[in-house]
Amino acid sequence: xxxxxxxxxxxxxxxxxxxxxxxxxxxxxxxxxxxxxxxxxxxxxxxxxxxxxxxxxxxxxxxxxxxxxxxxxxxxxxxxxxxxxxxxxxxxxxxxxxxxxxxxxxxxxxxxxxxxxxxxxxxxxxxxxxxxxxxxxxxxxxxxxxxxxxxxxxxxxxxxxxxxxxxxxxxxxxxxxx
Ligand code: 5GP
Numbered sequence: 001x002x003x004x005x006x007x008x009x010x011x012x013x014x015x016x017x018x019x020x021x022x023x024x025x026x027x028x029x030x031x032x033x034x035x036x037x038x039x040x041x042x043x044x045x046x047x048x049x050x051x052x053x054x055x056x057x058x059x060x061x062x063x064x065x066x067x068x069x070x071x072x073x074x075x076x077x078x079x080x081x082x083x084x085x086x087x088x089x090x091x092x093x094x095x096x097x098x099x100x101x102x103x104x105x106x107x108x109x110x111x112x113x114x115x116x117x118x119x120x121x122x123x124x125x126x127x128x129x130x131x132x133x134x135x136x137x138x139x140x141x142x143x144x145x146x147x148x149x150x151x152x153x154x155x156x157x158x159x160x161x162x163x164x165x166x167x168x169x170x171x172x173x174x175x176x177x178x
Contacts, residue, residue, distance in 0.1 A: 006167040011174035023148045028059035038097045039063045046070040048103035051160040052131045067091050097125045104132040108140030
């Protein structure tokens with residue numbers, strides 16, 4: 001299935017299921033090695049991360065926990081426009097080693113927001129792991145520790161990532177063709 005249609009748009013396969021899974025194995029091995037002996041909290045940023053988080057977490061052999069937060073966006077009344085609120089902070093992360101899991105880092109605005117909050121809540125160490133990274137779109141200077149794939153500034157769907165809510169169930173990652 002190289003060409004697909006999601007709603008009104010056409011996409012072509014970009015990163016296959018096998019490529020995704022073998023890259024995840026490599027990322028997990030690196031994290032297992034780097035954080036050996038530590039008690040680690042994996043923090044997924046929903047929604048798009050749910051498949052990536054499930055697949056990588058099963059390959060982690062550290063003492064670890066997993067939790068999720070969600071970015072709820074709503075239109076604010078102020079002139080700043082859209083305000084994003086992070087919901088789901090149920091964990092006490094004081095003094096913990098945290099690995100933030102993201103499906104994709106684009107401008108980095110989400111990441112900056114999450115990192116700011118983790119610092120306020122006094123995490124001891126924060127690592128960042130993203131499946132996809134768009135370097136051309138990135139506007140922040142926060143270093144990213146673990147990157148699955150660097151991709152150009154194209155819109156992608158599949159493997160958790162959506163187009164207007166659809167396409168998350170696709171096993172590969174597809175890019176917009178038209
Ligand atoms: P940020 O700009 O804050 O780094 O990324 C914000 C969010 O935009 C991501 O978490 C993701 O939900 C969405 N996003 C950015 N690029 C893409 C893309 O190519 N495809 C999809 N489906 N979502 C994207």
